[in-house]
Amino acid sequence: MKILLLNGSIHRNGTTHAALEEVAQTLQQEGIETEIFQIGAGAIRDCMDCGKCSEQGCIFTDDAVNEFTAKAKEADGFIFGTPVYYAHPSGRIQSFLDRAFFSQGAVFRYKPGAAVAVARRGGTTASLDVLNKYFGISQMPTVGSSYWNMVHGMDGEEAHLDIEGMQTMRNLAHNMAWLLKCIEAGKQQGIPLPASERGNRMNFIH
Numbered sequence: 001m002k003i004l005l006l007n008g009s010i011h012r013n014g015t016t017h018a019a020l021e022e023v024a025q026t027l028q029q030e031g032i033e034t035e036i037f038q039i040g041a042g043a044i045r046d047c048m049d050c051g052k053c054s055e056q057g058c059i060f061t062d063d064a065v066n067e068f069t070a071k072a073k074e075a076d077g078f079i080f081g082t083p084v085y086y087a088h089p090s091g092r093i094q095s096f097l098d099r100a101f102f103s104q105g106a107v108f109r110y111k112p113g114a115a116v117a118v119a120r121r122g123g124t125t126a127s128l129d130v131l132n133k134y135f136g137i138s139q140m141p142t143v144g145s146s147y148w149n150m151v152h153g154m155d156g157e158e159a160h161l162d163i164e165g166m167q168t169m170r171n172l173a174h175n176m177a178w179l180l181k182c183i184e185a186g187k188q189q190g191i192p193l194p195a196s197e198r199g200n201r202m203n204f205i206h
């Protein structure tokens with residue numbers, strides 16, 4: 001079982017990474033494989049709504065979105081971590097996830113997900129609200145913790161001073177591990193994926 005964690009910050013070793021690393025280490029103690037995927041510092045295109053998403057994914061190949069969705073296909077669950085910028089998730093993680101989900105939404109379906117937001121002070125719940133929307137529309141169980149999934153700090157060093165935030169990260173990891181093991185046990189028992197209707201799609205203008 002593997003969890004893919006996405007660091008939506010330009011900082012490879014900043015606050016978001018410190019929070020995700022706490023989750024990853026606890027998951028590993030639970031016997032779950034982990035990989036932290038760095039969104040990096042390069043330019044990330046926004047979705048152009050070109051409608052040309054293919055079997056291989058998004059038409060744009062000059063950033064890591066398709067590499068991420070290829071890894072997502074093999075993963076059993078996800079943690080999306082973001083710094084808060086003006087009370088919303090980083091622009092780069094939003095552009096990245098818009099294209100990942102629009103082009104390859106099926107690779108996420110039925111797999112559990114959790115969002116983590118980090119900030120100096122405010123805007124975490126608004127940011128979590130945005131990231132949780134990807135799970136809600138993708139039939140993904142959403143995993144919580146003993147507090148909302150947030151850590152406070154200006155940088156990676158300060159993040160470790162937020163001992164309740166770090167506790168929240170560890171409890172998130174325990175909850176995620178528990179759910180993964182329950183899903184795996186369900187598979188062993190022959191419990192099928194949920195039935196899912198498709199086809200009814202209405203635009204409100206009609």
Ligand SMILES: Cc1cc2nc3c(=O)[nH]c(=O)nc-3n(C[C@H](O)[C@H](O)[C@H](O)COP(=O)(O)O)c2cc1C
Nearest residue numbers: 009014015016083084085086087119120121122154
């Ligand atoms: C453009 C920008 C906007 C920010 N807006 C907020 C904000 O609204 N609230 C807040 O508490 N911190 C804000 N911050 C601070 C970051 O969220 C904080 O430093 C965070 O720890 C950075 O995480 P990172 O090290 O993973 O990049 C902002 C930082 C930047 C660069």
